[in-house]
Amino acid sequence: MLELRGVSKFFDGLPAVRQLDFTVRRGEIVGIIGPNGAGKTTMISLISGSLPLSSGQIRYRGQDISHLAPHRRAYLGIARTFQVTQPFKGLSVRENVMIGSLFGRRGLNQAAAREAADAVLERVGLAAKAHFRADQLTVADRKRLELARALAMEPELLLLDEVMAGLTRTEVEQAIALIRSIHASGVTVLVIEHVMQAITGLSQRIMVLHQGTKIVEGPPEEVLTDQRVIEAYLGERYARQHQARQGPTTPVPERERKEE
Numbered sequence: 001m002l003e004l005r006g007v008s009k010f011f012d013g014l015p016a017v018r019q020l021d022f023t024v025r026r027g028e029i030v031g032i033i034g035p036n037g038a039g040k041t042t043m044i045s046l047i048s049g050s051l052p053l054s055s056g057q058i059r060y061r062g063q064d065i066s067h068l069a070p071h072r073r074a075y076l077g078i079a080r081t082f083q084v085t086q087p088f089k090g091l092s093v094r095e096n097v098m099i100g101s102l103f104g105r106r107g108l109n110q111a112a113a114r115e116a117a118d119a120v121l122e123r124v125g126l127a128a129k130a131h132f133r134a135d136q137l138t139v140a141d142r143k144r145l146e147l148a149r150a151l152a153m154e155p156e157l158l159l160l161d162e163v164m165a166g167l168t169r170t171e172v173e174q175a176i177a178l179i180r181s182i183h184a185s186g187v188t189v190l191v192i193e194h195v196m197q198a199i200t201g202l203s204q205r206i207m208v209l210h211q212g213t214k215i216v217e218g219p220p221e222e223v224l225t226d227q228r229v230i231e232a233y234l235g236e237r238y239a240r241q242h243q244a245r246q247g248p249t250t251p252v253p254e255r256e257r258k259e260e
Contacts, residue, residue: 001026001157001188002047007056009042009212016042018212020056024157029179029189031203031220033196035233039212040192041083044159047190048080049073060157075105077156081149081163083192085142087134093145094130097121100152117152124148124178140171144178151182158182160191164198176201196234200224208233 002024009017017039024030032040045051047058049070058066065073079100087096094117101113101120108116121127124144129137137145143163150158160179164172176198183189193199199206199220206223208216210232216223223229 001061002190003059004043004047005057005059007043007046007058008054009039009046009051010054015212017046017209020209020212020214022207022214022217024188024190026188027186029183029191029202029204031199031206032190032192032209033194033199033206033229033233034209037211038209040209041161042212043209044080044161044190044192047073048078048159050080071103074103074153074155077105077154078159079104079150079153079155079157080159081146081161083161083165085146087137087142087145087149089133089135091134092130093126093132093134093137094118094121096134096145097148097152100149104153106154113152117148120148120152123151123181125174139166140168143167143175147178155187157188157190160189160193162192162194164193164195167195169197172197196224 004020004022007017007020008015020043032043034040042051046053049065049068053066056066057064060073060076060078065076088099094114097117097120098113101108101116102110118127118130121130124147126141126144126148129141134142134145147163164175167175172195179189179191179202191198191202203220205218206220207214208223208229215228215232216226224234
């Protein structure tokens with residue numbers, strides 16, 4: 001479904017992503033992990049078109065989309081969420097989701113967009129708050145709204161950028177169940193997360209980025225016990241917990257995590 005060939009992105013001569021080769025097959029849930037500044041969000045922005053490539057090629061369903069505008073990629077079936085939620089604060093929850101329907105793949109009229117938005121809000125558990133203003137929502141509900149707006153575009157490929165950051169364990173479990181149901185409906189999912197409970201609970205395959213470069217890729221059990229991943233990101237404490245099979249936990253960072 002998605003193929004990155006030699007993809008690079010430079011900012012003022014400094015590489016954020018370097019010569020990245022990566023593929024996503026239809027029907028997968030692929031997890032992306034790595035330390036802050038590794039290039040994860042930059043990679044999502046390159047795929048969605050909100051950042052231009054410095055070099056390389058991106059292909060979606062066999063088509064070269066390297067230079068397509070973001071809205072053209074959306075029409076093809078690519079939708080994303082943002083690490084920092086970006087609702088239209090003066091609009092209601094319903095109106096925010098309607099925007100996804102109005103400007104998504106089908107380009108619905110207002111009446112049809114409202115109906116589609118209400119269906120999506122029911123799906124993500126926000127139906128009772130459809131009339132709320134977006135800036136009245138809790139952090140967890142803003143995350144749900146961000147996801148709902150992307151789903152309203154009816155994507156075939158959904159790019160999730162830390163939709164579980166700041167959530168409680170119970171909220172994380174609810175989000176995992178929701179993403180599984182989205183995947184079960186036929187949507188291919190690429191998910192960036194620091195919450196290891198989510199990565200291990202969702203991903204069929206994991207890629208690890210470090211300083212803009214892929215250092216390892218494979219099944220979760222292999223990746224999370226790879227010494228390169230432990231040294232670059234997870235730390236020995238998490239590795240010991242994982243190997244002891246104490247259950248999925250959130251890694252304890254060496255330094256305070258900041259938004260990428």
